[in-house]
Amino acid sequence: MGKTGTVLGELERRGFIEQVTDRDGLEEYLSHPAVCYVGFDPTADSLHVGHLLPIFALVHMQRYGHRPIAILGGGTGLIGDPSGKTEMRKLMTRDELEHNARCIKDQLAQLIDFSDGKALFLNNADWLVELKYIEFLRDIGRHFSVNRMLAAESYRQRLETGLNFIEFNYMLLQAYDFYYLAREYDCLLQMGGRDQWGNIVAGIDLIKKKLGKQAYGLTFPLVTTASGAKMGKTAQGAVWLSPERTSPFDFYQYWVNVDDRDVVRFLKMFTFLPVEEIDALSSLEGEELIPCKRILAYEVTALIHGKDKAEEVYRAACSAFGTVDIAPDILPGSSIPRRIEVDKKEMPSWNLPKDRLEEGIPVYDLFYEAGLCESKSAARRLIAQGGAYINGERIRDINTVVTGEFVKDGSIVLKAGKKKIKRVVVA
Structure with a gap:
């Protein structure tokens, strides 16, 4: 699609790769249009921010001319993946899994x-549920060493808390998925989280x-x-x-409030902006990163919720600052x-004498006095829960003291939660 370089180079520059089974062989495989897949857990009717990395990896593959397959674990979901879990998951019904599949x-x-087969969305229940157990053991199970399976990280972790026989079959079933996709769709690349390494190698x-x-495997x-x-x-x-689960406004706010140290990394991972443009930001810090955070939040929100909604929440978030350039x-x-x-003057306001800021005011006192919280203890809880902002920046320290340094254009903008905003006019 007119892209330069290789997709592996793109993924590497953007921080997507931890391990590859055979780098040279995979480069050769991806030098021509190829097929790859990622599996998604069907245990909820929505994916979350933690799923974005594998989703973006599939998109990069498609942008470089490859055919991605997204596998919904409807069959393995009837069992439960033990990877990264300390206890067995609640087993789901077929109806629940099918509803989740449609949403995902x-x-x-x-x-x-x-469209037109450029990518596929498949449910592994379509081939796993109909497997005959004896035939599966004879045809597939004989290729697996129990000793080798028990050495896998996903199984070793669970052995300490108890690994039941249903979950023990999971590696065989995921390996069978990879085999089935290789046989039916010539798919020879599986990608997944680091905890899937043993399952991927078993499939290979x-x-x-x-x-x-x-x-x-990657x-x-x-x-x-x-x-x-943990991300998300x-x-x-x-x-x-x-x-319905996370409002677009809250989604935007999650990204605009990321740690300064994460901005460049997340722009590479979760947007399609050129890496060269993002690298140019590496020397920025503090307030210089605020516009970059807004762009990060806008871009990810536009990709997930559409450009119209992204602009709507971007404008709503900017409403506390007057003109934003x-x-x-x-x-x-x-x-x-x-x-x-x-027009910042249209916001509800409260007057504060300038001399009150000479010695400083505890931030929770200011939120209470400004009428944004019903008590000082409620203000403390709000701050501890991450719902309090000064001039658009989340308050991370409950012991913050507000002084004249916080005054911008004659005022301080306080925000409590999503909707309560107060302009503190300092005179």
Whole structure:
């Protein structure tokens, strides 16, 4: 599609690759139009931010002319993947899984083009549920060493808390998925999280034994924030792609409030802006990164919820700041509106004598006095839960003292939660 370089080079530059089974062989496989797949867990009716890395990997594959397959684990979901889990999952019904499958395909279709067979969305229940157990053991199970299976990280972790026989079959079934896709669709690349390495390698071995073909595996790193938290997790829970589970405004706010240290990395992973443009930001810090965060939030929101909704929530988020300008030379590949004009004077206001700021005011006192919280303890809880903002920046330290340094254009803008905003006029 007119792209330069290789898709592996693109994924590597953007931080997608942790391990590859055979780099040279995979480069050769991807030098021509190829087929690859990623599996998705069907245990909810929405994917979340933690799924974005594999989704974006499939999109990059398609942009470079390859055919991605998204596998919904409707069959394996009837068992439960033990990878990364300390206890057995609740087993789901067929009706629940089918409902989730429909919702997840709609979300993937926001980013992946499934028209005319350019990509496929398959449910492994279609081939796993009909397997005959004895034939499966004779034909597939004989190729697996129990000792080797128990050495896999996903099984070793569960042995400490208890691994039942249903879950023990999971590696065989996922390997069979890879084999089935290689046989039926000539798919010879599986991608997945780092905890899937053992399952991927098992599939590669099975394909070689059954089909005599060389297959490949690629795993993604575990994405954590600079603070060490798991990607997409907040005090309120997961950040979902579904607007019913996480509103587009809250989705935007998640990205605009990322740690400064994560901005460049997340722009590479979760947007399609040129890497060269993103690398040019590496020397920025502090307030210089605020426009970059807005672009990150706008771009990801536009990809997941559409450009109209992204612009709507972007304008709503900017309403606390009056005019917002983003210089055209900052990430010029972004389609974000460069200038948003809002009359800050229209916001509810509260007057604060200038001399009150000379010694400083505890931030929770200010939120209480400004009428944004019913008590100081409620203000403390709001701050601890990550729902309090000064001049658009989340308050991360409950002991913050507000001084004259926070005054911008004669005022301080406080925000509590999604809807409560107060302009503190300092005079």
